[in-house]
Amino acid sequence: MEKVIHRSRTHLAFASFRQNRMAIFCLWALVILYGLAIFADFICPYAYQDEDRDFSYCPPTAVEFVDQGRWVCPFVYKRTLTFDAVHRRVYVKDLTQKYPLHFLKEGRLLGVDAPGRFYIWGADARGRDLFSRIWYGARISLSIGLLGVGISFVLGLLIGGIAGYYGGWLDSILMRLCEMFMMIPGFYLMLALRAAVPENFNSVQVYVSVVIILALIGWASLARIIRGMALSLRERDYVLAAKTLGVPDIVIIFKHILPQTISYSIATLMLTVSSYILAEAGLSVVGLGIQDPIPSWGNLLSDAMGIVPVIFAPWILLPGFFIFIAVMSFNVIGDALRDAFDPMFREEGIE
Amino acid sequence: MNPLLIIKDLTVAVGAKVLVNNVSFEVPRGKIVAIAGGSGSGKTTIGLSILRLLSPALSIKQGSIIFEGHSLLGLPVREMQNCRGARIGMVFQEPLSAFDPLFTIGHQLDEVLVAHTQLSKQERDKKILETLSEVELPDPQRAYKSYPHQLSGGMRQRAMVAQAMVCGPSLIIADEPTSNLDITLQIKIMGLLGRLKSKNISILLITHDLGMISHVADEVIILRQGMVVEKGPVGQVIGQPQHEYTKELIEVFQ
Numbered sequence: 001m002e003k004v005i006h007r008s009r010t011h012l013a014f015a016s017f018r019q020n021r022m023a024i025f026c027l028w029a030l031v032i033l034y035g036l037a038i039f040a041d042f043i044c045p046y047a048y049q050d051e052d053r054d055f056s057y058c059p060p061t062a063v064e065f066v067d068q069g070r071w072v073c074p075f076v077y078k079r080t081l082t083f084d085a086v087h088r089r090v091y092v093k094d095l096t097q098k099y100p101l102h103f104l105k106e107g108r109l110l111g112v113d114a115p116g117r118f119y120i121w122g123a124d125a126r127g128r129d130l131f132s133r134i135w136y137g138a139r140i141s142l143s144i145g146l147l148g149v150g151i152s153f154v155l156g157l158l159i160g161g162i163a164g165y166y167g168g169w170l171d172s173i174l175m176r177l178c179e180m181f182m183m184i185p186g187f188y189l190m191l192a193l194r195a196a197v198p199e200n201f202n203s204v205q206v207y208v209s210v211v212i213i214l215a216l217i218g219w220a221s222l223a224r225i226i227r228g229m230a231l232s233l234r235e236r237d238y239v240l241a242a243k244t245l246g247v248p249d250i251v252i253i254f255k256h257i258l259p260q261t262i263s264y265s266i267a268t269l270m271l272t273v274s275s276y277i278l279a280e281a282g283l284s285v286v287g288l289g290i291q292d293p294i295p296s297w298g299n300l301l302s303d304a305m306g307i308v309p310v311i312f313a314p315w316i317l318l319p320g321f322f323i324f325i326a327v328m329s330f331n332v333i334g335d336a337l338r339d340a341f342d343p344m345f346r347e348e349g350i351e
Numbered sequence: 352m353n354p355l356l357i358i359k360d361l362t363v364a365v366g367a368k369v370l371v372n373n374v375s376f377e378v379p380r381g382k383i384v385a386i387a388g389g390s391g392s393g394k395t396t397i398g399l400s401i402l403r404l405l406s407p408a409l410s411i412k413q414g415s416i417i418f419e420g421h422s423l424l425g426l427p428v429r430e431m432q433n434c435r436g437a438r439i440g441m442v443f444q445e446p447l448s449a450f451d452p453l454f455t456i457g458h459q460l461d462e463v464l465v466a467h468t469q470l471s472k473q474e475r476d477k478k479i480l481e482t483l484s485e486v487e488l489p490d491p492q493r494a495y496k497s498y499p500h501q502l503s504g505g506m507r508q509r510a511m512v513a514q515a516m517v518c519g520p521s522l523i524i525a526d527e528p529t530s531n532l533d534i535t536l537q538i539k540i541m542g543l544l545g546r547l548k549s550k551n552i553s554i555l556l557i558t559h560d561l562g563m564i565s566h567v568a569d570e571v572i573i574l575r576q577g578m579v580v581e582k583g584p585v586g587q588v589i590g591q592p593q594h595e596y597t598k599e600l601i602e603v604f605q
Contacts, residue, residue, distance in 0.1 A: 168407070237448035244402050244524075245463045245514065246436030255462070256451050 013340040023336035026329035033326055037138035044132035045110045049293040052117055054081060055127035057313040058091055061118040063101065075100040076118040088312060122315035124303055134319055137295035142326060145276035148214030149269055156222030157265065161253045164230025175227065178220035186217050190279060194288045203294050210289055214276045222268060229261045263341040270334030274327040281323050297323050353420065355380045355522055355553045361414035363396050370396050372577040378522065378553050385556040385564040388574035394557045398524045402439060403431055419521065437467040440515025444527040446507035450499035456510045457495035460517050467518050479517060486513045486543060505536040512543060516552065526557045541567045561604045565589050573597050
C-alpha cells in the first residue's frame with residue numbers, strides 16, 4: 001500500500017500545486033524572464049557593451065506612430081542633449097529628423113539606423129541601452145543562482161546522505177564541517193571567500209568563482225536536513241533488506257535513501273535559488289561580483305548607488321524590480337511546492 | 352560432510368544485558384533447521400548476527416560462526432558483503448516494507464545480481480525470470496515489471512524468496528516468512544521452502560509457529576530468553592518434549 005500512497009501523494013501534490021494560482025503565475029513569470037534572457041541576442045536592440053556617450057542618462061524614448069496626423073511605420077525622433085538652467089540634462093526632440101525603426105535586421109528584433117538611437121527603458125551613464133543590458137544581465141543573474149544551487153544540491157545530498165547513513169564518527173566530522181560553514185553569517189562568508197579569489201581573473205573565471213562561492217554558502221543547511229532524513233530512512237526494512245543482499249552502501253544511499261528526500265529537496269532548492277540570486281546581486285552591488293562592462297542585475301543596480309542618478313534617472317532602478325520579480329517567484333514556487341508535498345498543510349487547506 | 356553453518360557459544364549483548372547466551376547449533380547442508388521461541392527470545396538477533404548486520408548498539412561478546420568453512424566474524428568487511436546475498440540470502444517477515452516502494456520487483460532482483468555477478472543485462476533478466484518462475488509466481492513477466500504494492504501478499508513473499516535465492520546461495524535465513532500470511536498461503540510458502548532443499552539450499556527458519564516447524568523442519572532449536580532449552584530432530588523435540596518450556600509451547604499450539 002505504501003507505493004499507492006506515494007504515487008497518489010505525488011499526484012495530489014501536483015494537483016495542489018496547479019490549484020495555487022499565485023504559484024502558476026510566478027511560474028509563468030519565470031518562464032518569461034528566462035525566455036527573454038535566453039533570447040536576449042534577438043530581443044535586445046543593442047549589444048550589452050554598445051555605448052554612445054552623447055546619450056548619457058537618456059530617458060526612455062517614446063516610439064512614435066503618428067506623423068502629421070497620419071499613421072506610419074514606427075519611428076523615433078532625433079534627440080539632442082541640452083542643459084537647463086540648473087545644468088540638468090534635457091533631451092530635446094528634434095521634430096525634423098526622424099529615424100524609422102526596422103524589424104529583424106542583423107538578427108535583432110528591433111533596431112534603428114545610426115546615428116539615431118532609441119532607449120525603451122532609458123540609458124545608463126555611458127549611453128548604453130538599459131533594456132538590452134537588463135536582458136543580457138538576466139543571463140548572468142538567473143543562471144548563476146541555478147548553477148550555484150546545482151552544486152549545493154549535489155554537495156548537500158551527498159554529504160547529508162553519507163553522514164546520515166553511516167552515522168557515528170563520520171557523521172560527527174561532516175556535521176561539524178557543516179556547522180563551520182553555517183556559523184559565519186552568509187554575506188561575510190561570501191566576502192571572505194571572494195577575498196580569496198585572485199584579482200586578475202577574467203570574466204569567465206569570476207563567474208565560475210562566484211558560482212562556487214554561492215554553492216559553498218548554501219550546501220550546509222541542505223546537508224543537515226538530508227542527514228536527518230537519512231537517519232530515519234536508514235532504519236527502513238528495505239534498507240536492511242538491501243544490506244542482507246550485499247548491495248553496496250553507495251548504491252543503497254543513492255537508490256534507497258536519497259530518492260525519498262526528493263520532494264523536500266526540490267522545494268528547498270527553489271527557495272535557495274532565490275537567495276543565491278540575491279546574494280549575487282549583493283556581491284555585484286558592492287563591486288565584487290561580475291565586472292563591468294558585462295552586465296548582471298547586481299552590477300546594474302550598483303549604478304544606482306548614488307542619490308543623484310536615482311533622482312534624475314530613476315529608470316536605472318529597473319534591474320531591482322526584476323530581481324524582486326525573480327526572487328519572489330522562486331520563493332512563491334518553493335513555498336507552494338513545500339505546501340503541496342506536505343500532507344499536513346494540505347489537510348488544513350481542505351478544512 | 353561438514354555442516355554448512357556451525358554456530359558455537361554465540362553470545363550477543365546490548366550493554367550489560369545479554370540477548371543471546373551461549374547458543375550453539377549446526378545447520379547441515381540441504382536441511383531445514385528451525386529456531387523457535389517466543390518474542391524477545393533472541394531468534395532474530397541470531398539471524399542478523401550471522402550476516403553481521405546487528406544494530407551498532409548490539410555486540411557479539413563471544414563465540415564463532417563458521418560458514419562453508421570460513422569464520423564469518425573474522426572476515427574483512429568487503430568479503431562479508433560479497434557473502435551477503437550471494438552465499439546467504441534472507442527472507443523477511445513483511446515483504447512490503449522489505450521492498451523499496453520506488454522500484455519494480457525485477458529492478459530490485461537485478462540489483463542483487465549487479466552487486467554480485469558480472470552477468471550481462473540479458474543474462475540477468477533471464478536469470479531473474481527463471482527465479483521468479485521457480486518460486487511459482489503465476490506470471491513472472493508481470494511480476495518482473497510490478498511495483499511491490501501491485502502484487503498480493505503471497506506473491507510478494509514469493510518475490511522475496513526469489514530475491515534471496517537469485518544468486519544461488521547455500522543458506523537462506525527466513526525470519527518469520529509466513530507470519531503475515533493466511534493459512535493456505537503459509538502452507539504454500541512452506542512447501543516452496545521445502546522444495547528448496549532439493550536444490551541443496553539449507554534454510555534457517557526463524558519462527559514461533561511450531562505447527563509449521565513440524566511440517567517442514569528437520570531439526571529444531573527451542574530458544575528461551577536467549578538460551579537454548581532444547582534441540583534435536585523435529586520428531587523427537589515435538590514428539591517427546593523434555594523441557595517444560597517446550598511442552599508449554601506445544602500446548603499453546605494444540
